[in-house]
Amino acid sequence: MPRSHPYRHCCDGSVINFENVTKVYPNQSRPALEGVDISVEKGEFVFLVGSSGAGKSTFLRLVLKEERPTDGRIHVAGKDLARLTNWKVPYLRRRIGCVFQDFRLLPNKNVYQNVAFALEVIGKNRRFIRKVVPEVIDLVGLEGKHDRMPDELSGGEQQRVAMARAFVNRPMILLADEPTGNIDPATSIGIMKVLDRINRTGTTVVMATHDAAIVDSMRKRVIELEYGKVVRDQSRGVYGQAY
Amino acid sequence: MRSQFVFSEIWIGLRRNLTMTMALIVVVAISLSLLGTGFLFVKQVDQARSFWQGKVEMSVYFCIKSSPNPTCEQQGPATEGDKLSLQHELQQMPQVQYAHYVSQTQNYAYFQQEFSNEQSLVENTPNGSIPDSLEVKLKNPEADFNVVYSAVQGAPGVDNIVNEMTILDKFYKLLDGARNAVVIIALILLVAAILLVANTIRLSAFNRRRETAIMRLVGASNFYIQLPFLLEGTITGLIGWAIAAGLIVAVKSLWLDSLEQYFSFNIGLSTGDLIEVIFLSMLIGVVLCGATSFITLRRYLRT
Numbered sequence: 001m002p003r004s005h006p007y008r009h010c011c012d013g014s015v016i017n018f019e020n021v022t023k024v025y026p027n028q029s030r031p032a033l034e035g036v037d038i039s040v041e042k043g044e045f046v047f048l049v050g051s052s053g054a055g056k057s058t059f060l061r062l063v064l065k066e067e068r069p070t071d072g073r074i075h076v077a078g079k080d081l082a083r084l085t086n087w088k089v090p091y092l093r094r095r096i097g098c099v100f101q102d103f104r105l106l107p108n109k110n111v112y113q114n115v116a117f118a119l120e121v122i123g124k125n126r127r128f129i130r131k132v133v134p135e136v137i138d139l140v141g142l143e144g145k146h147d148r149m150p151d152e153l154s155g156g157e158q159q160r161v162a163m164a165r166a167f168v169n170r171p172m173i174l175l176a177d178e179p180t181g182n183i184d185p186a187t188s189i190g191i192m193k194v195l196d197r198i199n200r201t202g203t204t205v206v207m208a209t210h211d212a213a214i215v216d217s218m219r220k221r222v223i224e225l226e227y228g229k230v231v232r233d234q235s236r237g238v239y240g241q242a243y
Numbered sequence: 244m245r246s247q248f249v250f251s252e253i254w255i256g257l258r259r260n261l262t263m264t265m266a267l268i269v270v271v272a273i274s275l276s277l278l279g280t281g282f283l284f285v286k287q288v289d290q291a292r293s294f295w296q297g298k299v300e301m302s303v304y305f306c307i308k309s310s311p312n313p314t315c316e317q318q319g320p321a322t323e324g325d326k327l328s329l330q331h332e333l334q335q336m337p338q339v340q341y342a343h344y345v346s347q348t349q350n351y352a353y354f355q356q357e358f359s360n361e362q363s364l365v366e367n368t369p370n371g372s373i374p375d376s377l378e379v380k381l382k383n384p385e386a387d388f389n390v391v392y393s394a395v396q397g398a399p400g401v402d403n404i405v406n407e408m409t410i411l412d413k414f415y416k417l418l419d420g421a422r423n424a425v426v427i428i429a430l431i432l433l434v435a436a437i438l439l440v441a442n443t444i445r446l447s448a449f450n451r452r453r454e455t456a457i458m459r460l461v462g463a464s465n466f467y468i469q470l471p472f473l474l475e476g477t478i479t480g481l482i483g484w485a486i487a488a489g490l491i492v493a494v495k496s497l498w499l500d501s502l503e504q505y506f507s508f509n510i511g512l513s514t515g516d517l518i519e520v521i522f523l524s525m526l527i528g529v530v531l532c533g534a535t536s537f538i539t540l541r542r543y544l545r546t
Binding site: 064087090091092093094095096097098104106107117118120121122123165166169 | 248453454456457458459460461462463464465467468
């Protein structure tokens, strides 16, 4: 076949690569993202900051191929998303873990089952699940709480379960959309330690956040979006330098 | 493929909208059993038709001493010559396939056999009171009956001519009418079943929207996401079919078989026919439920 293969590697080690990406939602005149060029290297920890509606969530949705860009090229995990057929999208998502502000746990499953669910639905065998799930639950600091139901856990603990579920399949990239948004500052520190631990295993972490204290304390790369444009891209940055 | 996981998900799905599932099972069961009954009727009519097609279409009875017909009383019983010449004449006609002579003794034996379930009638009918006859098989009964009838009518020694087809026509009309009614009701119910399947699956998709969202997020394949719903629809269809199969067997053994008592001839349906009908209704039930689930899912589980 003459056309290039979707698995072809691009962009010299970057796991997320946006080239001049514009996204305009239907029935909206202002683009959610406009001419965005972002490259995230393997193993990086990136904060995505900006006010509501700046385009952070659109960025994450584009990485997951939940949306298609109006213009520009996106490579994720070495794959050109425009060339990725619909039935291959699930395989892309297996390499991306996701954490959200609202946790999105299944209320009728306990901690262990919630984490195992992510492996069961991609057809992993039971022996593998029995081995891997407890390891990850330990990693996020929930040892001994396998049988708890989500409503018996604090917000911070629920978010740890969500992180365990996102990380259990050892993804290449972890996307976190305001993971500390519903959690008090003291507990947030614990959450950030888990994200840092996950980052140290070589997983690229992209975290959209409003939490200035966290960004300032971590001293990681900061990308700031405003009205859909990148207005700042700074390594070892802080939250609100411009203000 | 984690079959245990898939089945536990299906069980959760079925249990969550139990009332809907039960309604669906009942509608599928009734519509499939009515459809099956329709098929049984079709088969019964076919069977009866092919049975009769091998039979005569016209019976020409001769006058005997006891014939009450005034023509017979006037002419007296048919002579051997009358019988032979009429048989010869019939055999010469291009419309006639054959004309067999049946003696009084033979006809009496047939009579005894046909009315075996009305012993009092048989006992009160002495041997010799049934006339002898010519059994005529026509090449094209629909078109040629009247031609042959007018040729035979009024011939010497002829008592009466029985058109076996008019008797059958009534029987066919009855069966055809019953079959059409059953099939129409079954089709209406099948439409209801399709709508119910669509609704059940939609409800189920709504109930499981959290699970489905997470499955999509962690990269479960579309097949894996849809499978529990498809199987849910198909299993409901199968349970409905199992009930329908019981009802079809009941219809056959309680109703059609008792209907056959009224006919002395053996036109009963075999077990093979019954299995064929049940299998056919299973195919319809499963394909219907499966396909409807699939199409509904396309609409409600977009990626």
